[in-house]
Amino acid sequence: MARLSTVWTRLAQALALAIFALSAYRAATCSITIDEAFTYNRFVGVPYTQTLTDFDANHHVLHALLARLSVVAFGISEFTLRLPSLLGGALYLWVALALSRIIFGPRPMMVAALGLLSLNPLVLDQMSMARGYGAGLACWLLALYFVAGWPPSPRPGQLRAAALALIASVGFNLIFIVPGLALAVWCAIETAREEGAWNNLLNHMILPGIVGTFLILALPLAHAEAQHFYLGEKTLRGSVLTVSQASLLQGMHWFPGRIKIWNTWVWILADKLPWAAAALLLLGIPAGIHTLLRARTTENGRLGTSLIATAWIALLMLVIGNKAAHVLYPFARTGTYWIPLLTLLALWLWKRYVTHAAVRAAVSVAAWAWLVLYLLQIHPSYYPPFRGDAGTKYLVEVLHRMENGSRKIRLGVNWQLVEGFRFYRHRYGLNWIEPVERDSLEQPADYYALLPQDLSLIEKLRLQVLVRHPDSEAVLARPAAVQSSP
């Protein structure tokens, strides 16, 4: 039996390593995406002063600072830009493995739990993309892990570790202010019952948390305006739908459209997920109360109550923020934290309260099937939400081979590719390409980089297609009158 448990542990570790290897491969090989390139062009490849005093919803401050450090230390490339996220991904996998072990112990479901927590496309992409979501999620989950492991009266060191993790998560991405605050509020409620613990929590977790977050974000946020917070959904249901669709449909575009039953089934599933999430939260209330009364001191019990409380407090904060201050609800990736939160909650409820063997087996099968849904969406060579960017690097390399700096050229580029072209122009030092502007397609150019929606221009401008990228379907073309061959 002991040997079998070691096997499952080793299997889970192997899965974590495989996911990390996949993330590293994607970090090294995937073409830069529009959001990553924008991050580099505006917040990383600029003087420190601009990193610290400029703001946009795209600006994930701590990530930008670490990415800058990485680029300065190792030179500019897609991999060095993505290195902080990759390390964040490694941390996420380690914490996800630890949390899966807390819930299931060394059993087969631990492997499934790790897969469900890590292979969701929204989470997996962020383990290597040069944004702050992945590392922020890892730090927030680490804080949750710390809280789950606390004794009834946590020591100052334990409180400071949780504060540090929460500071880092919010520093990496502002979206984690909601689950971070929710977790802190739950800690306050939890510790208020212990004598003297409230002061301890205030002095060693809450105040350091506020000060640390302030130190990272104060200057950039001082330059923020209301219109900078543009990404979001107006309704709660719409918000949950964006998260569920991004989890279940975003990477499915390759699946043959003619298998309609499958297609319809996945759409229906994504559409019903908000109800499932609501049911999960409602079921969590009696389960949480029961655990508080019976087993709140065990690590598993603390994890469960923390999950339920954090989910409810976060939800309340979002609703109050929306109703009182018109703050938008999360949109797809800005609601990333709901994925581990709800996944862990579902797994915890299943492990603790589903006792009937047949039901347990059925839910196990459903969990593995769900995992298959995630596996079907893995694309090692590109990030599904940014499929249009998949060929940017390839197009630039072709252009580089064709021209090689022999003359100054002007590019007409679809606006979605502009940031990527700017990044590669800088990365390869292609100063013979004139700076690429957003409206460049409206001006005459020597070469054109087009996406499928621009293909009508090929006929209109009498362009000769030079190459077409298979994944992104982006096209490099030039006016047909030019005679020189590549």
Added chain:
Amino acid sequence: MSLSGALATGRLLLSALRVRLAREEERLFAFVAGAACWSAAVWLLAWLHLARKGVFMTVAAILISAAFLALRKRGPCASLPPLGGRTRYVCAALFGGFLLMYVVYAVAPETSLTGNHLGRVEQMQEARGLPAPVAGIVEPGPSAIEFFYLPAFSIGRHASAALAHLSFLAALALGLASYGRRSGCARAGVFAGFMMFLSPLAAVDATSARTEAALACTLFFCYYALELWDATGRRRMLVVAGILLAFAMAIGTSSASLESIQRAARPEYLMGKAIEWTTMGATGQGFFGPVFLLAPLGLLALRKPIGRRTLAGAAFAALWLVGAARPEAALPLAAFVALAMGMALVDSPGMIPLLVAVHAVMSLPQAAAIYSWPDTWRLREWPLKAALHRVNEDAYLMSRMYPAYGWARSIDETAGKSGQVFALAEPARAYCSARIIVAEESEGGRALRATLQAAAGRRDLRRAAISGLKQHGFGWLFVPDADPCARSLRASATGWGITPIKEAHGAVIYRLD
């Protein structure tokens, strides 16, 4: 001389009241309470038209001698609980470094645009006392701080007055620290002291001959005296507190109206101002430094009785803010808020040194340039050459106070020391010996300006308007080109009965014929 005069007067006052304080406190109270008494003494001399350098020096010498004798009779004083060894040296190094920097800024020629205080000091020096009032025009009364500056100005001119003001900021910082040490939360006091001393706004205000740092210092010491009375039961501390409160009121009173209080209480107003006043600044306005954005943490001080009293002090100091919604008017409030923040953070290990270090870095003029609005009021390039008088002072001032300094020089050259000028815009009065009445600053001035504007549209009223000015004793009229009357005055000066004497820096100086 002002500093030693104040210290001596303060020592005599404390001896007379037989108030026994700790050694550190005694020096600070002697300075601040002494400044109040010394100002009153100078006011008396000015009223008697004895405001001369020799008189000031004689009185100061007498006071210093008397204080020396009083000090010899007094026994040794106790000390406040000391700061830890390494902390003391780090604090001293940080305080000394910034003080040295501030001294250089203060010694450089005064370039504060909005302060009229040195203008009035200059006129008092010219008149050897309080200048005669202008008939029919009620000017704003002189601030008590101007009488404190007058002896210093009579010896060292502008730089001495600025240094005298800087001494109040230093006293405030040291006072906050000693208050913390006495109250058993030394780190909170030291934190508050540094928050105030390093603040970019406090720095630029204190290195100019203005009033706000002095007001903040006086109000805080008034609170400190009340705390000492409460803690020790010595009623004589109430006398000190009363003197300091009177001095604070005489430095600058609050003109809080119900409307301004209601406006200031609106959350969106507060939110908007919070970023502007702490981090970004605005055109011509200073800012406290980004760490003050954490001011709401000060509310956690409500958990302790001393914190509640500090916040009560903050509420009182806020009265000066609601009357004039400018960041520098919030300096008295900021001292209490910083103290409350320190009390909230005092039990959180590492937070106070971390925030002081960050505040120090962010307050350096070079760092503030990175994150603040470009034309905020703050310390700018290092003025060492100007402080050492190695640059042409005229050119230096002209580049920093254009066109106000140019106007002042032109007025001085045309109107002379005895001239009385009615000005439709504000020149740099700190550099002008002529008596200048700025139209916007008094009810009577605004009425005269309205008469001029009415006359600009009606030829038949023009000579009457000018003779109205002459009846008030004005011999000169200063008109910037941007003024609505400027075109009419320039086009038909003879019709108005005036002669343009000098045209410079976008303004014209007319002689009233």
